[in-house]
Amino acid sequence: MKTLKNYHWNKALLILALFIGITIQAQTQxxxxxxxxxxxxxxxxxxxxxxESITDGKVQSTSLVTIPTLSVFLPAQSKPNQAAVLIFPGGGYQHLAIDKEGTKVAQWFNSLGIAAFVVKYRLPSDKIMKNKNIGPLQDAQEAVRYVRQNAAKFNIDPTKIGIMGFSAGGHLASTLSTHYDDKVYEASKISARPDFSLLIYPVISMQNDITHKGSQVSLLGNKPSSELLDSFSNEKRVTAQTPPTFLVHATDDTVVLPENSINFYLALKKNAVPAELHIYEKGGHGFGLGVKDTSKFWTRDCEEWLRTHGYLL
Structure with missing residues (x-):
């Protein structure tokens, strides 16, 4: 009788523990x-x-961001020392494609066993920023510092924190990869350097011949100085300390020219930074996780790159 009572008691404790675990996971998620x-x-x-632009009860995109946030997405089976990726959606520094280049991408990372954080960053604006050139970079640096500082809370290895950026979000991600040590606010001593970078049809350069003009004007204004153009042309800011990088672009992208990725890759190669570049024949611009033509295979190639570099458990 006593054994049976103990059995039921232990079973009740197990159910309670599972319930608490699931509740904590859901709250964190x-x-x-x-x-x-x-x-x-x-x-x-x-x-x-x-x-916010909402379709079927789901936020598709957002603009005029005043309160930057991190949205947490954890794998269903969270493991100790898992990798994490912070995701910067694109939108020409005018809006954030928060669903296609944020939420859906986070869910894909979760399916690989990687924790993901969608960064809703402030878009450059003289109305809400004393210096709009550095506003997005402030948010990006702080996002990495926050995740690294709280790595144990999310079962994350603090040496496996990467970033991913799409289009103008790719410019922000490549800026973070090359300007992570810039003092753009009074920050803690926690490093803002990403451990790896995934750049998907990214804006890289602010140089007039290959830049995405809308992103350039939004970030730097109508008549930026040559110094400002050079500072935010990230192909010119690569060093041996720039994180290992995986790049994706389409040859037929007429919105953000593939030369952005090509020039960044060549700078990485010159500085002996591990790098992999995929230029697909077709795909255009803004294909997210891949919707047509050869661009739909980039997630497979990215997964293999992550596995090769030890980011998949």
């Missing part, structure tokens, strides 16, 4: 974390309010 207690260089503007 649904977390949306504000990046800042006090946003550096902030200008208050009451008429500048976030604008």
């Amino acid at each position: 649904n977390q949306i974390i504000p990046l800042w207690d006090k946003i550096p260089g902030e200008i208050k503007a009451s008429d500048y309010k976030e604008n």
